[in-house]
Amino acid sequence: MLSVRFTPEDLLGVTFATGPAPLMELVLVAAMAQREVSPVFGRWQRTVRAGFPREARRLLELVPPTATGPMFLDPVSRGLEDGLDAVLSAPTDTVRGELDRVCRTSRPVTPWLRGLADRDTAVWQELEQSLRSAYTGLVAPSWSRIRSGFDAERAWRTRQLAEHGMRATLAGLTPGGRWHGTTLVLDCAKEAEVTLTGHGLVLLPSAVWDGPPLMAVHDDAPSVFIYPALTPLPLLGARDGEDHPLNALLGRTRAAALGLLTQQLTTTDIARELDISKSSASEHAKALRDARLIVTQREGKAVWHSCTPLGLDLLTGSA
Incomplete structure (x- = not known):
């Protein structure tokens, strides 16, 4: 069960992302390639696994099947290039802290990850190339469908907001969503509690993800809520x-x-x-x-x- 505690400022600051984020979608694709084959995504998952670029396989050291990889890897950007700029310019303390979190919970410590933490130039160049190769091979061919799915989802949810209000719209983002006071409770396999920081919440649906909702909480910026879109990619x-x-x-x-x-x-x-x-x-x-x-x-x-x-x-x- 995931519990998300809202402040009044957060409820007033709920917005929709302006479009799908290229690197976020890439990380979710990498996670889906490692997840158990699902009835809807199964054929697509097998295609992704078979076509996963060799130059991009380093990403699997960073991204677990839960998609809870380092947050510096998947900024919410409008394009690939500005997303890559954000990744490559991530503060060293942030990089090390996120790598420590990921290695403690889901990924083994490897020499390559140590190189990332130490800001080894060659290792970071390899990371950039891995991201470019993975995007070109796995995300770009489906980008127009991902974008159209996002636009349809955003239009649908905006209509729900107009007809039923913010609380009902947020609770309806995933099956079984419900409110306890100002806490949004979502059904998940793992117990987790998140307290938002008063900077608002950005809703980011994904047509390539079928796992539980994901939260990226930021202390000095709007937090991000990633959830499976109403219509998954194979049905777009x-x-x-x-x-x-x-x-x-x-x-x-x-x-x-x-x-x-x-x-x-x-x-x-x-x-x-x-x-x-x-x-x-x-x-x-x-x-x-x-x-x-x-x-x-x-x-x-x-x-x-x-x-x-x-x-x-x-x-x-x-x-």
Whole structure:
């Protein structure tokens, strides 16, 4: 059982991440490669294991199957390069403290980990190369699906917040979530208590993780709550040899347009993303609007489109 104690400042400071974090997703993929094969993720897990880059296998010395590796390894960044910059510039005291925690709880002490603690230049260059290789081989090919899953999750949870409030939304992030006063209680195999620090909480769903929720608590910044997204990666988009369920109902292009509109986009954005003409994108948007699956608003010369609750229901139900 995980108990998360909120202060009033933390409840007022709950926000959603602006997008999936590349290195966080990478760490979760590395953890999933070591976890027991699951019914939903099994095929994907076997593919990840078979394709795990040889140059990236050092990461398995750092990341256990629980994904509770050193926090300096998976900063919440918007891009790979700024994430790598944050990793490589992590304070030495932070690096040593996190490596000590990880080695005490889940990973054996190896010469390579000692090199990280001692700031050995060659070892840190190898870490950077491992992260780049793992991202290129394991995360980048699925990034568009990870991103679309994140956008759908964020839109869905935002709707839940508007309809049911913050407490119900937070309790609903994982099965069995409940409140005891200002403490959020979540069902987990291990007992743990976390007290937030008054700097708020960032919600970060992941389509590649099926384990228990994870907390990264920071003393001088918002803490981060990582949880499995409503729709896991293997169910995002069409699987090999199969058609997406919405294609038969809406048509392939129109279904793809609806999937894009979990975030607000212009007609030009839709045309660019789907590689169609602007007039064709406008026709698809009109059909979706007439079916009450999206709403449209004009700001100056720009026309913005986004999903309605009915559109979100259709997307999440089809997954």
